[in-house]
Amino acid sequence: MISFRAGRSAGALLLATSLALTACGGSGDSSSEEGADAKTLTLWHYEGPTSAMGIAWNKAIEEFKTTHPGVEVKFEEKGFEQIQQNAQMILNSDSAPDIMEYNKGNATAGLLSKQGLLTDLTEEAGKRGWDKALNTGLQTTTKYDDDGIMGSGKTYGIPNYAEYVEVYYNKDLFKKYNLQVPTTLDEFTTVMDTFVRNKVTPLAVGGAEYPAQQILYSLALSKADRAWVDDYQLYKNKVDFKGPQLSYGAETFKQWVDKGYIAKNSAGIKAEDMGVSFSQGKFPIMISGSWWYGRFVNEIKNFEWGTFLFPGNKLHPGSSGNLWVVPEKSKAKALAYDFIDITMKPEIQALLGNNGGVPVAADAAQITDPKNKELIENFNKLSAEDGLAFYPDWPAPGYYDVLVAGVQGLINGSKTPGQVLDEIAKPYDENLADLGK
Amino acid sequence: MTVTATRAPVEPARTEHAATRANPLRFVILGALLALLLIVIAPLLIIAINAVKSPADYAGGGPLSLPTHLYWDGIVDFWNRVNFGQKLWNSFITSFVVAVLGVLLSILNAYALGIGKVRGRLWFLVFFLVANLLPQEVLVYPLYFLSKEVQLYDSLISIVIIFTVIQAAFGTYLLTSVYQEFPTELLDAADVDGAGKVRTLWSVVVPVSRPTLGVLFTFFFIWTWNEFFLPLVFLVSNDNQTVPVALGVLQGDRLMDATMTSASGLIGILPALIFFLVFQRTLTRGITAGAIK
Numbered sequence: 001m002i003s004f005r006a007g008r009s010a011g012a013l014l015l016a017t018s019l020a021l022t023a024c025g026g027s028g029d030s031s032s033e034e035g036a037d038a039k040t041l042t043l044w045h046y047e048g049p050t051s052a053m054g055i056a057w058n059k060a061i062e063e064f065k066t067t068h069p070g071v072e073v074k075f076e077e078k079g080f081e082q083i084q085q086n087a088q089m090i091l092n093s094d095s096a097p098d099i100m101e102y103n104k105g106n107a108t109a110g111l112l113s114k115q116g117l118l119t120d121l122t123e124e125a126g127k128r129g130w131d132k133a134l135n136t137g138l139q140t141t142t143k144y145d146d147d148g149i150m151g152s153g154k155t156y157g158i159p160n161y162a163e164y165v166e167v168y169y170n171k172d173l174f175k176k177y178n179l180q181v182p183t184t185l186d187e188f189t190t191v192m193d194t195f196v197r198n199k200v201t202p203l204a205v206g207g208a209e210y211p212a213q214q215i216l217y218s219l220a221l222s223k224a225d226r227a228w229v230d231d232y233q234l235y236k237n238k239v240d241f242k243g244p245q246l247s248y249g250a251e252t253f254k255q256w257v258d259k260g261y262i263a264k265n266s267a268g269i270k271a272e273d274m275g276v277s278f279s280q281g282k283f284p285i286m287i288s289g290s291w292w293y294g295r296f297v298n299e300i301k302n303f304e305w306g307t308f309l310f311p312g313n314k315l316h317p318g319s320s321g322n323l324w325v326v327p328e329k330s331k332a333k334a335l336a337y338d339f340i341d342i343t344m345k346p347e348i349q350a351l352l353g354n355n356g357g358v359p360v361a362a363d364a365a366q367i368t369d370p371k372n373k374e375l376i377e378n379f380n381k382l383s384a385e386d387g388l389a390f391y392p393d394w395p396a397p398g399y400y401d402v403l404v405a406g407v408q409g410l411i412n413g414s415k416t417p418g419q420v421l422d423e424i425a426k427p428y429d430e431n432l433a434d435l436g437k
Numbered sequence: 438m439t440v441t442a443t444r445a446p447v448e449p450a451r452t453e454h455a456a457t458r459a460n461p462l463r464f465v466i467l468g469a470l471l472a473l474l475l476i477v478i479a480p481l482l483i484i485a486i487n488a489v490k491s492p493a494d495y496a497g498g499g500p501l502s503l504p505t506h507l508y509w510d511g512i513v514d515f516w517n518r519v520n521f522g523q524k525l526w527n528s529f530i531t532s533f534v535v536a537v538l539g540v541l542l543s544i545l546n547a548y549a550l551g552i553g554k555v556r557g558r559l560w561f562l563v564f565f566l567v568a569n570l571l572p573q574e575v576l577v578y579p580l581y582f583l584s585k586e587v588q589l590y591d592s593l594i595s596i597v598i599i600f601t602v603i604q605a606a607f608g609t610y611l612l613t614s615v616y617q618e619f620p621t622e623l624l625d626a627a628d629v630d631g632a633g634k635v636r637t638l639w640s641v642v643v644p645v646s647r648p649t650l651g652v653l654f655t656f657f658f659i660w661t662w663n664e665f666f667l668p669l670v671f672l673v674s675n676d677n678q679t680v681p682v683a684l685g686v687l688q689g690d691r692l693m694d695a696t697m698t699s700a701s702g703l704i705g706i707l708p709a710l711i712f713f714l715v716f717q718r719t720l721t722r723g724i725t726a727g728a729i730k
Contacts, residue, residue, distance in 0.1 A: 046686075048694065049518065076675040077518070079685035086670055089581055095591040095673040210691075272693055279496035291691050299496035 038098070038332030041339065042074045045101035046083055052294050052357025053161060053321070059351055060343045067342070071335060084108075091117040096329040099336035101322050104141035104157065107397055109323055110148030113156040119326040122155045124337050130158050133344055133361035137388030138162060138320040140234075147435070151234040157323025160343045162358045163290045164318025164382055165214050167311075171304035173200070173284040185222060185312040192261045195284055201260065204283035206274035207267035207411045210393070211288050213403040214317045215256075216410075217392035218287065220249030221315040229315060229389045235437050241425035242418075250417035254410050267411040289318070293375050294356025309378055315389040316382055320360065396431035399424075481706075487699035488512060495696050511700035519675075519683045519701075525708060527672075528662055528679040531596050536657040538601040540650055543608025548638050550609065551616025552624065562613060568606045573666050584671065591673040599667060604657045615649055616642070651719035655712075662709050680705050 043061070047053040061073055076097075083090075083102065090096055091112065102109055112118050125131045125142075134142065138159060145153030169181070174191075177198060182188040195202040205212050221229075224245045231237040239246075256262050266274075271288070278286040279300050286292075287310065296305065310316055324343065326336045342348060349359035350366035358379045367373050382388065393400040406424045409415030415423070487495065488511060490504040498505075515521065550558045580599060581590070589595040623645065627637045643650070665681040672678045684701045687694055 048687075077686060078675075079682070079688050081685045081688050082669055082682065086673070089670065090673055093585055093590050093673075271691070272695065275692075276496060276499055276695075280499055289691065295496075295692065299493045301493050302497055 033334055035098075035330065035332040035336075036334035038335055039070065040072045040074055041068075041099065041332050041335045042076070042097040043099050043339065044076050044078050044083070044097045046078045046080045047101070049077070052352050052355035055355045056160070056348050056352035056357065057343065060339065060348050063342050063345075063348070064339050068335065068338065071332075087112060088115065088117065091327045091329060094329070096327040098330040098332040099324060099326050099339055102157065102325045104150070104159065104320060104323050105394060106144075106149055109141075109157050109325060110144045110150055112148075112325070113144045113154070114146070114148030117328050118156045119328050119330065119333060120154045120156065121158065121326065121337075125155045125158065128337070128341050128344075130340070130344060131155070134159070134320070135383055135386070137318075137383070137386055138360055140388075140390070141320045142323060149235075149435070157325045158340050158344070159320035159323050159360055160349070161321040161352055162318065162360050162379060162383075162388070163321055164316050164358070164379060164388065165218060165287065165289050166307045166309050166316070166378060168278060168286045168288065168292065168296070168305060168307050170278075170281060170284045171306055173281070173303075181306075181308050182311045188311040192256075192285070193259070196260045201263045201283060202285050203256070203262050203266075204274045204278045204286040205262050205266040205411075206269045206271040207404075207408050208269055209271040209404065210391075210400070211271055211274055211286075212262075212266070212407040212411065213392050213400075214289070215287050216249045216253045216403075216407055217317050217389075218249075218310045218313060219252045220245045221317070221389050222310075222313050223248045224315060224389075226315070226386065233390050233395055235395070235432060235435065238432075239428070241421045241428070246421055247417065250410065250421055253407070254417050257411055257413070262411060264411065264413075267408045290358050290375060290379070293372075297356050297371055307374060307378060309382060313387075314385050315387050317391050318382070318388045319390050321358075396428050399427060399431075402427050484699045484702045484706075487696055488703040489700075490696050492694070492696050500695065508696075511697045512704060515687070515697050515701045516704065519678075519686055521680075521683065521704065523676065524678055524680050524683040527593060527677060528681075528708070531593055531600070531679060532658045532661040534597050535600045535604060535661045536654045538597070539604035539608055539657045540654050542601060542605035543612045543653060544638070544643060544650070546605065546609040547612035547616050548642060551613040552619055552642065553634075558613075562610060565606045565610045568603075569610065577667070577670055580667075581670065590671065591677060593672070593677055595671050596668055596679075599671075600661050600664065604660065608653050608657070612646075612649065612653065615646060619645070648719070648722045651716070651722070655716045655719055658712060659709055662712075680708070 192202040349362040353359040353367045406420040491508040584590045584595045
């Protein structure tokens with residue numbers, strides 16, 4: 001299985017490079033009237049029909065049909081894998097859709113924009129006010145420069161939702177041990193100590209996938225400021241991996257393992273299993289993303305649960321959600337812009353928020369569901385502090401696996417924090433060298 | 438690897454004799470085999486259990502617990518969500534056409550290489566073997582551009598052509614080694630009776646090697662049915678997708694829907710399983726084929 005995957009990604013890499021050579025069809029025509037008379041709008045996304053995005057976007061399609069009576073909307077639900085593997089090939093052919101959902105980031109939307117496969121939305125975003133609806137943190141992932149690096153340059157995609165990492169807790173277990181929601185990191189540690197004293201492992205952690213590295217990054221962020229995040233994510237200045245931020249993250253993570261906050265066997269646990277173990281009530285606390293929220297609302301029946309932001313932090317892992325992009329080969333660009341405009345309307349945004357998603361431009365007063373109010377209030381708090389710090393694996397290609405391996409070493413105790421920091425600094429610096437920074 | 442395995446000699450007298458003796462070793466072996474069987478079918482069992490479990494039940498009890506009640510919505514929802522009937526038809530028609538054309542192409546190639554003994558046949562075989570060893574990732578890019586050139590990108594025909602060639606490469610390799618051992622007496626007899634090359638092929642060679650061809654057909658069908666990577670690349674529109682590609686729809690960015698994935702896995706594997714059960718007699722006969730009676 002592993003070699004199979006490696007083979008596939010090698011193939012994808014081969015494709016990426018060869019396509020980069022051939023894809024130079026960007027005409028640069030960004031007239032907003034282009035394709036206004038098209039009779040069909042082909043639309044792809046890969047969100048499940050019962051997810052917050054699926055529900056909101058289905059509603060947006062309905063709305064689009066009423067405002068564009070002569071236009072047929074051809075919606076196809078795609079698999080994440082298919083879009084991830086084949087976007088370049090599809091967008092370079094006549095089978096390209098008119099509008100589709102795509103992953104944000106340098107390796108995905110950035111790469112396609114560099115190859116001229118995506119339409120520049122800068123002018124449209126200004127005209128229709130999308131840029132004002134998105135705060136600076138969210139805008140970071142919509143803009144890509146000529147090298148396909150996010151943070152500056154032209155706008156190539158528009159997100160409808162956001163995501164961020166927070167702390168999920170089991171209210172019943174907190175009550176059982178008479179614990180309050182912590183507001184500082186020290187209080188958080190005290191809470192976890194109480195659980196350990198009562199022979200309960202406090203944290204559900206999936207060490208084999210993204211969750212563990214996001215905990216380490218959250219700890220590093222507790223000592224960081226916006227300038228450090230810009231350095232780490234946008235290469236503004238060189239990052240010292242042995243500096244106070246990442247050292248603190250790695251050291252503290254190691255302490256958490258030693259003190260028994262994180263089980264030793266969690267190095268092999270997948271994110272899905274982590275979520276299920278929390279929903280079974282086996283662990284009182286789980287630190288992970290808002291993408292679990294809607295699912296927990298529907299599926300946790302045996303106990304009361306709630307969320308809070310990582311105590312004491314001003315910065316949190318998180319970003320905009322996936323983007324709506326308009327392929328350069330789209331035959332109905334004007335219709336695609338109209339559709340994006342509908343998804344940004346308050347009623348669609350409110351629908352997203354009421355179904356467990358985090359809308360980017362919602363009026364908090366319109367969120368009626370009390371459970372979802374908590375999710376969105378937390379986001380608004382974070383957003384007001386400009387607190388989106390993106391994800392630790394973003395800065396370099398293939399960095400995700402490097403971080404997984406590094407953090408697994410910390411959980412197993414096979415590596416010291418110093419060794420891990422050296423190990424993760426190397427690919428980061430190599431990538432910087434490749435970019436000529 | 439040839440199909441000329443010798444039939445295991447069965448001696449009924451001795452078996453009967455052994456059965457009358459109570460041999461404790463036999464129970465140990467039986468027990469070990471049962472344990473092995475359990476290991477083999479355990480993944481299928483887990484899929485079956487989770488396929489009929491509600492998401493809340495899964496969230497509360499985990500993947501190994503038994504469902505509290507039978508929940509069929511996962512299967513029904515998935516069927517409707519991806520229009521599964523159409524995917525089944527797409528998969529069936531491509532696999533069937535590929536299996537038929539693949540066997541036909543293999544026969545023609547192997548007749549020339551194995552019985553016709555054309556010059557340089559060894560190099561042909563090496564070529565086919567190498568073609569077999571090529572990973573599909575290497576083929577994707579050239580195939581993508583070729584199919585775009587001839588307007589077959591996002592069409593089932595492209596998949597049929599590609600897999601007919603891929604399967605026939607293996608078929609040619611296998612069938613050639615079978616035909617090299619083809620009894621010359623039969624060929625000579627056909628020659629004496631005045632049969633031409635074409636007549637010999639269809640009236641002598643094909644009927645004699647039918648069991649082997651049956652095996653090839655079955656394998657080609659199941660292999661093509663299970664193909665994921667190339668159909669994923671070439672079948673862009675949902676209307677053209679095959680079953681394995683349709684199952685991929687459930688794979689989300691960060692979340693997976695375990696119960697619905699199990700449900701889809703169950704209905705995805707069933708057709709291939711049924712096909713295998715129906716044709717398993719062909720398979721066992723095919724394994725003993727080639728042994729001259």
